[in-house]
Amino acid sequence: MGTVPVKINDKIAFFETHLPVWGANTAAIGLTAAQVTSLATLTAAARSAFTAAITARNAARAATSAQNDAVALMGEFGGDLVKTIRAFAETTNNPNVYNIAVIPPPAPPAPLGPPATPTNLTTTLNNAGQVQLSWGGTRAGGTSYLIERSVASSAGPWTLVGISEERKFTDQNVPSAVPSVSYRVSATRSGGTSNPTAPVTILFGTASGHGSAESGGSGSLSLAA
Numbered sequence: 522m523g524t525v526p527v528k529i530n531d532k533i534a535f536f537e538t539h540l541p542v543w544g545a546n547t548a549a550i551g552l553t554a555a556q557v558t559s560l561a562t563l564t565a566a567a568r569s570a571f572t573a574a575i576t577a578r579n580a581a582r583a584a585t586s587a588q589n590d591a592v593a594l595m596g597e598f599g600g601d602l603v604k605t606i607r608a609f610a611e612t613t614n615n616p617n618v619y620n621i622a623v624i625p626p627p628a629p630p631a632p633l634g635p636p637a638t639p640t641n642l643t644t645t646l647n648n649a650g651q652v653q654l655s656w657g658g659t660r661a662g663g664t665s666y667l668i669e670r671s672v673a674s675s676a677g678p679w680t681l682v683g684i685s686e687e688r689k690f691t692d693q694n695v696p697s698a699v700p701s702v703s704y705r706v707s708a709t710r711s712g713g714t715s716n717p718t719a720p721v722t723i724l725f726g727t728a729s730g731h732g733s734a735e736s737g738g739s740g741s742l743s744l745a746a
Contacts, residue, residue, distance in 0.1 A: 533571055536564045633662040635713030639688070639706045642718045652692040652723065656706050660688075664710045672696050675703040675720040700725055 526532045543550060544557045603624060610618035610626070619626045639658040646652055654668065668690045669679040683690050695702060701724045705717040 529571060533564060533567050536560060537568070540564060633710060633712040636662070636664045636708035636710055636715050638715045639666065639708050639718050642704070642706055642721050644704060644721050644723060646723060650695055650697075652695050652702065652704070653689070654692070654704055654706065654721075655689045656718065658688055658708050662710045662712065664708050666690070667707045667709055667714070668692070669705050669707070669717065671703045671705075671720070672699045672701070674701075675722045679705065 526535050540557065540561050543552060544554075544561075547554050547557055606618060606622045606624060607627065610616060616626060636659055639656040642654065642656040644652055644654050656666070658664065658666065666685045666688070667681060668683040668685060670682045670692065671677050671679050682692055682694070690706075692702075692704070701722055703720045703722040705720045707717045708715040
């Protein structure tokens with residue numbers, strides 16, 4: 522580490538501190554009075570410039586803060602006026618308002634694509650022999666759900682047995698005298714229809730009845746007669 526500090530203020534303070542000592546002992550330390558006088562002039566100029574720079578930076582920060590506050594107030598108030606103009610155009614059903622105000626009309630909403638495939642399809646067979654289904658999924662964009670059933674196998678063929686606006690459905694017409702039923706659910710809206718869920722299969726203990734009620738999830742559910 523050098524004798525003279527690196528930081529600006531410390532460097533100036535170093536020479537300010539040493540000038541009186543060096544001025545009083547010029548011959549004893551190998552300097553001349555002219556050298557000490559020149560250093561004093563340079564040190565005073567450095568201190569003055571440093572102080573001016575600090576003042577300028579403080580002024581710049583204050584000016585920047587004032588600028589940001591002014592722009593924020595302008596933007597907030599002006600943005601509210603733009604909202605007022607848009608509301609006026611909508612309530613008067615006059616798109617020419619946008620031309621007069623020289624602001625763009627609102628962009629049409631982007632079309633929604635197909636919804637995501639429903640999740641966590643589960644089934645419950647109640648005591649009345651009805652199958653209650655529930656699942657997870659979105660209702661955005663007016664999404665509804667297509668419930669399909671197969672009595673042949675979990676590979677189909679599939680028959681649409683209901684459409685639900687909720688994330689649940691009760692199949693009140695479960696076929697009798699079948700060894701199993703399988704279900705799958707798809708989500709649909711104007712943008713399209715999702716892929717169906719993985720099938721959930723309920724296996725009955727006999728072909729003549731549905732047995733007791735139990736809960737099921739993804740995969741197969743086997744019931745005792």
